[in-house]
Amino acid sequence: VFYSYFVALDLAAQATEHAQFKDWWWKVQLGKCYYRLGLHRESEKQFRSALNHHEAVDTYLYLAKVYQRIDQPITALNLFKQGLDRFPGEVTLLTGIARIHEEMNNIPSATEYYKDVLKQDNTHVEAIACIGSNHFYTDQPEIALRFYRRLLQMGVYNCQLYNNLGLCCFYAQQYDMTLSSFERALALAANDEEQADVWYNIGHVAVGIADLTLAYQCFKLSLAFNNDHAEAYNNLAVLELRKGRVEQSKAFLQTAASLAPHMYEPHFNLATLSEKIGDLQSSYTAAQKSEDDFPEHVDTQQLLRDLRQHFAAL
Numbered sequence: 083v084f085y086s087y088f089v090a091l092d093l094a095a096q097a098t099e100h101a102q103f104k105d106w107w108w109k110v111q112l113g114k115c116y117y118r119l120g121l122h123r124e125s126e127k128q129f130r131s132a133l134n135h136h137e138a139v140d141t142y143l144y145l146a147k148v149y150q151r152i153d154q155p156i157t158a159l160n161l162f163k164q165g166l167d168r169f170p171g172e173v174t175l176l177t178g179i180a181r182i183h184e185e186m187n188n189i190p191s192a193t194e195y196y197k198d199v200l201k202q203d204n205t206h207v208e209a210i211a212c213i214g215s216n217h218f219y220t221d222q223p224e225i226a227l228r229f230y231r232r233l234l235q236m237g238v239y240n241c242q243l244y245n246n247l248g249l250c251c252f253y254a255q256q257y258d259m260t261l262s263s264f265e266r267a268l269a270l271a272a273n274d275e276e277q278a279d280v281w282y283n284i285g286h287v288a289v290g291i292a293d294l295t296l297a298y299q300c301f302k303l304s305l306a307f308n309n310d311h312a313e314a315y316n317n318l319a320v321l322e323l324r325k326g327r328v329e330q331s332k333a334f335l336q337t338a339a340s341l342a343p344h345m346y347e348p349h350f351n352l353a354t355l356s357e358k359i360g361d362l363q364s365s366y367t368a369a370q371k372s373e374d375d376f377p378e379h380v381d382t383q384q385l386l387r388d389l390r391q392h393f394a395a396l
Contacts, residue, residue, distance in 0.1 A: 091115035106135035122152050137168050146178055155182050173202050189216055207238060223253035241270040245280050252287050278308035294321060312342035346376035353385055
């Protein structure tokens with residue numbers, strides 16, 4: 083594969099030279115070859131040069147991709163906005179901005195740009211799905227349900243959609259549709275990771291209806307399909323603790339924390355468990371990690387205050 087890229091690079095370089103370095107199209111091809119070979123700065127130079135000769139939407143997209151690869155999202159955002167000045171309302175540029183805001187966890191801004199995308203193209207699947215997801219996570223499952231049903235009307239038919247529909251139906255108290263949506267999701271799952279996610283969500287529903295035996299089985303099934311599912315380990319740990327299996331619970335929490343160090347829940351649960359069994363040093367260490375991941379978490383702050391008071395009294 084790399085040999086093919088080198089051949090393409092040589093061809094594009096010779097064509098660019100033959101055109102006296104004035105043909106923007108060949109410069110874009112040269113930039114693509116450099117990008118594929120991991121030479122991002124050389125790729126940037128070619129795309130920049132191509133834009134100086136001729137402004138095209140694809141060139142803006144390729145150049146923004148380079149900046150994202152070298153971890154310069156702000157530069158990519160500015161480039162997209164520069165492109166929008168030249169091509170107002172261009173859907174691909176608006177989508178690029180929305181994706182970057184989403185990756186930076188700036189969900190409100192991402193949602194606004196996705197809404198702008200829908201103003202230009204009201205059948206844009208990604209925008210509809212992301213706006214629906216935002217409504218779900220802001221405790222508006224009924225509104226999220228409208229967006230997901232719109233996707234169904236458009237003919238979107240996959241595991242992720244039915245998985246999200248199942249959760250929305252449950253939290254919107256439309257219980258008649260909840261299990262049938264999850265059944266469809268399981269039937270459409272294309273790989274083990276999707277199966278694991280569906281079983282994990284069914285486990286959440288089981289917790290919601292207080293069927294902890296079913297919840298335990300669902301989380302176990304989730305791990306059977308994906309042994310690295312940190313959220314399932316975390317929830318299993320809580321259920322194990324309810325059964326009085328402290329060591330098993332602690333082991334699950336430590337596994338979850340190692341698999342997903344960015345999640346605050348395993349650290350907080352481990353801190354709470356350690357505090358209950360009298361291991362205050364481990365509790366304090368885990369609570370600090372929880373605070374690092376989620377500084378605004380009230381329960382973590384309270385636990386840290388209690389531990390500090392206890393240490394001060396020693």
